[in-house]
Amino acid sequence: MLDLLGLSPGLFALFVTFGFMVGVFFGFFGMGGSFLVTPALLILGYPAPVAIGSSMAFVFGTAVIATLKHHDAGQVDYRLGALMFVGITLGIELGSRLVFGLEVLGIANVVVGIAYVILLAAIGILFTRSALNQDDDEDDDGDNGDEPDDDVPEIARKIQSYNIPPMMTLADGSTASLWTISGVGGVVGLVSGFLGVGGGFVRMPAIYYVIGTSLAAAVGTSLFGGLMSGAVGAFTYGRSGVIDLGIVTALLLGSALGARIGSGATAYVDEDDVTIYFGIMLLLASLAVGLGEIATWLAMPILDQISFVILIGSSLLVCGMILYHGALAVRRRRGAAPSA
Amino acid sequence: MIGTEPLSGASPSVMALAVIAVVLVEAALLYVGYGFLEAKLGPIVFRRLERI
Numbered sequence: 252m253l254d255l256l257g258l259s260p261g262l263f264a265l266f267v268t269f270g271f272m273v274g275v276f277f278g279f280f281g282m283g284g285s286f287l288v289t290p291a292l293l294i295l296g297y298p299a300p301v302a303i304g305s306s307m308a309f310v311f312g313t314a315v316i317a318t319l320k321h322h323d324a325g326q327v328d329y330r331l332g333a334l335m336f337v338g339i340t341l342g343i344e345l346g347s348r349l350v351f352g353l354e355v356l357g358i359a360n361v362v363v364g365i366a367y368v369i370l371l372a373a374i375g376i377l378f379t380r381s382a383l384n385q386d387d388d389e390d391d392d393g394d395n396g397d398e399p400d401d402d403v404p405e406i407a408r409k410i411q412s413y414n415i416p417p418m419m420t421l422a423d424g425s426t427a428s429l430w431t432i433s434g435v436g437g438v439v440g441l442v443s444g445f446l447g448v449g450g451g452f453v454r455m456p457a458i459y460y461v462i463g464t465s466l467a468a469a470v471g472t473s474l475f476g477g478l479m480s481g482a483v484g485a486f487t488y489g490r491s492g493v494i495d496l497g498i499v500t501a502l503l504l505g506s507a508l509g510a511r512i513g514s515g516a517t518a519y520v521d522e523d524d525v526t527i528y529f530g531i532m533l534l535l536a537s538l539a540v541g542l543g544e545i546a547t548w549l550a551m552p553i554l555d556q557i558s559f560v561i562l563i564g565s566s567l568l569v570c571g572m573i574l575y576h577g578a579l580a581v582r583r584r585r586g587a588a589p590s591a
Numbered sequence: 592m593i594g595t596e597p598l599s600g601a602s603p604s605v606m607a608l609a610v611i612a613v614v615l616v617e618a619a620l621l622y623v624g625y626g627f628l629e630a631k632l633g634p635i636v637f638r639r640l641e642r643i
Contacts, residue, residue: 308610312618319622482611489607499614507621511629581640 257497262295266501269563270309272570273502274509278317279516279573280529281470282451282477287566288502289446290367290540294559297495299359303350303446304488305498310451311481312499313506318474320514326471328422328464332479334429335436339450339480342440347487349445364544367446368537374452375533382527411463427462435461436476443480444487451477452533470517509570516573519580528569535565 258266273287288309292302321327353359415428435457443450455473458464464472488494539561546554601609 308614311611312614315615315618316622485611485614486604486607489610490603492603492606494610496610496613500617503614503617503621507618508625511625578640581637 257495258501263501266498267505269566270313270502270505271509272505272566274313274317274506274511275513275516275570275573276509276529276566277313277451277474277477277506278320278510278513279520280451280455280513281317281321281473282455287536287562290364290536290543291559291562292498293360293364294539294543294555294562297498298493299350299363300354300488300491300493301495303363304485304491304493305495307481307484307488308494308496308499309481309502309506310477311485312503313510314474314477314481316507317510317514318471318478320511321471321474324467324471324514324518326467327475328468328472329475330419331421331427331432331458331462331464332472332475334419334432335439335476336479338433338436338438339440339443339476340483342437342442343444343480343483343487344440346441346444346446347484351491360547361544363446364540364547368541368544370442370446370453371533371537371540374456375530375537377456378526378530378533380530382523382530406460408463410461421462421464421468423465423468425463431462439476440480440483443484450480454480467517512577513573516577516580520573520576521580528572532565532569535561539565 269288269291276282276287289302289306292305293299297305318327350359350363353362410431411425411427413428415430417429418426419429419432420426435454439450439454439457442453451473454476455469458472458476459466459469485494539558542554542558542561546552546558
């Protein structure tokens with residue numbers, strides 16, 4: 252059976268385990284899928300188009316599963332997701348053309364790798380700073396009676412205050428300009444197609460910080476966006492015949508379970524408890540991809556191995572923290588239930 | 592392994608759609624399968640967590 256999937260037993264087990272971790276991130280954060288898978292496949296020696304195309308197909312499958320789970324909790328704004336679709340599609344097409352163009356020049360792996368390093372580091376810093384600031388805010392949280400009680404960030408309120416028609420009404424009753432929504436979709440699609448990622452690690456923060464939904468809706472809608480961008484990306488790369496279904500199937504076996512557990516954990520775990528770990532993981536992933544690139548330039552395979560260990564280790568750490576906090580929260584809630 | 596070799600004579604779009612269909616079917620089967628397991632094993636896991 253393993254031969255049918257074209258993978259050795261060790262590689263198959265690695266992909267299933269890795270898929271599980273990625274599924275937990277996907278279900279919990281609404282992102283975190285392919286930004287780990289593509290570099291891992293690149294580090295394992297797969298060509299960039301195969302790594303990106305397979306990653307896209309995997310994101311599509313995992314997003315289907317995670318969206319179904321979040322749909323049950325009413326956390327998906329389908330209208331917003333559909334409005335972003337046009338921008339995402341155009342962006343992916345442009346991004347994938349860039350990759351194939353760079354492949355012809357023989358520099359696709361290097362450019363994609365460098366772009367990854369910069370983006371992962373930037374978003375990692377954003378999340379880590381945000382988590383640290385939240386801790387400070389909680390420490391100072393004395394008499395803030397005038398503070399609005401929904402969780403839309405200040406920057407999103409400011410963007411929403413600019414009325415550039417046509418204005419669209421979101422599922423939670425707030426409004427956003429179609430230009431903002433399309434712009435976010437286009438940029439996310441470009442990142443998606445170029446890096447071979449679902450774009451969730453850009454899309455979820457963009458929906459939350461730029462369009463201005465609640466965090467729960469940003470996660471659910473981001474997953475729906477991942478489903479669409481994954482489908483378009485899989486179609487685009489599938490036309491070139493570079494998607495390896497063996498890799499996709501092995502990853503999906505793990506991620507389908509992980510996504511269920513991650514989605515379920517959102518009902519129990521306070522996201523603030525694990526956000527800082529996620530930010531640190533992104534920073535470590537950035538370091539890992541950077542080391543991978545240096546390994547290629549200097550022809551030092553040992554750096555590749557270190558890079559892979561960092562990538563897997565940081566993912567394991569965050570996945571473990573989500574599961575640990577989830578188990579603690581379940582115990583606390585269930586323990587408190589009888590006396591409530 | 593790529594997995595679309597049986598469709599090597601088909602047009603690129605048909606091959607791409609076949610890949611998407613396969614992934615969609617796999618995702619649906621896994622969602623239902625793990626959902627069944629969750630319904631069966633979920634309460635047991637929760638009880639275990641309470642006791643730890």
